[in-house]
Amino acid sequence: MRILFTLTFLSIFCASNAQSIDRFSIDSGGASATAGGINIVYTIGEAHIAERTAATLSISEGFIVPQLINIRIHPIVFLQGAYTNPNTGEELLMRDDLRIASSILIPTTSPYDSTTCNASVFTTTGANAIVDWILIELRDANDASNVLVSQSALLQRDGDIVATDGTSPVTINSISGDYYVAVRHRNHLGILTASTVSLSETVTNLDLSADINVVTGGALALRDMGNGVFAMYAGDVNTDGSILNTDITNALSVSGGINMYSGSDANMDGNILNTDIALIIQPNAGRIQQF
Numbered sequence: 001m002r003i004l005f006t007l008t009f010l011s012i013f014c015a016s017n018a019q020s021i022d023r024f025s026i027d028s029g030g031a032s033a034t035a036g037g038i039n040i041v042y043t044i045g046e047a048h049i050a051e052r053t054a055a056t057l058s059i060s061e062g063f064i065v066p067q068l069i070n071i072r073i074h075p076i077v078f079l080q081g082a083y084t085n086p087n088t089g090e091e092l093l094m095r096d097d098l099r100i101a102s103s104i105l106i107p108t109t110s111p112y113d114s115t116t117c118n119a120s121v122f123t124t125t126g127a128n129a130i131v132d133w134i135l136i137e138l139r140d141a142n143d144a145s146n147v148l149v150s151q152s153a154l155l156q157r158d159g160d161i162v163a164t165d166g167t168s169p170v171t172i173n174s175i176s177g178d179y180y181v182a183v184r185h186r187n188h189l190g191i192l193t194a195s196t197v198s199l200s201e202t203v204t205n206l207d208l209s210a211d212i213n214v215v216t217g218g219a220l221a222l223r224d225m226g227n228g229v230f231a232m233y234a235g236d237v238n239t240d241g242s243i244l245n246t247d248i249t250n251a252l253s254v255s256g257g258i259n260m261y262s263g264s265d266a267n268m269d270g271n272i273l274n275t276d277i278a279l280i281i282q283p284n285a286g287r288i289q290q291f
Contacts, residue, residue: 180192191208235280
């Protein structure tokens with residue numbers, strides 16, 4: 001039998017020449033063979049790997065599957081809507097009007113997926129108070145349009161993006177390596193890193209608010225808010241990656257709404273008023289997402 005002969009020859013050759021076999025995959029099959037006191041057992045097509053070692057021969061069986069780990073990342077972003085007209089004495093903080101409304105408007109379930117948090121995270125005040133939900137995407141290093149994994153997280157007033165406990169760095173179950181990182185918000189234009197970022201189990205700090213050059217599109221992707229802060233553009237009411245008349249129309253359709261968690265609330269104060277329409281129209285109208 002050809003497979004048995006090949007394995008027998010391979011076993012004798014490796015044992016006598018003290019060489020090892022690199023990991024590789026074979027299409028389909030499975031068998032065993034014995035030669036020179038060495039017993040080889042291999043299986044093909046399993047979704048895991050196992051090691052078989054005898055003398056100087058080492059065999060890896062099954063598919064080689066990369067090991068998933070908890071990548072840890074600490075991004076920083078600012079939202080133009082929540083940073084517009086900051087409270088006196090808090091010029092480096094976003095407003096948390098959605099959190100301090102008469103009844104908290106921020107939902108405990110993410111608007112992007114089924115991720116949830118405990119309502120107690122919205123009781124924190126000060127710089128670490130929660131502004132809103134936000135979405136992180138890890139994208140293929142060879143194709144920035146290919147989203148590999150996404151993770152809902154929470155945004156604090158000082159720009160920190162944190163896990164659903166309201167304080168910890170965000171953990172994403174993926175393979176350690178290089179990624180483009182995108183950040184999205186439900187009524188702001190998303191942003192994408194200008195180059196790949198190396199991510200691992202060690203927390204990676206990623207400030208996307210202090211330099212327009214760290215994101216794709218630069219000044220076309222981030223709004224200069226002064227005080228050394230660059231923010232994501234507000235006004236993408238219908239989350240289609242552009243700020244156009246359709247966004248204005250959507251906002252006008254619910255204009256006058258009070259105490260609402262709505263994409264039309266461009267300045268994120270919980271109300272849909274003329275101030276939201278003005279923010280969408282100037283200076284953002286006509287802008288498109290840069291990735």
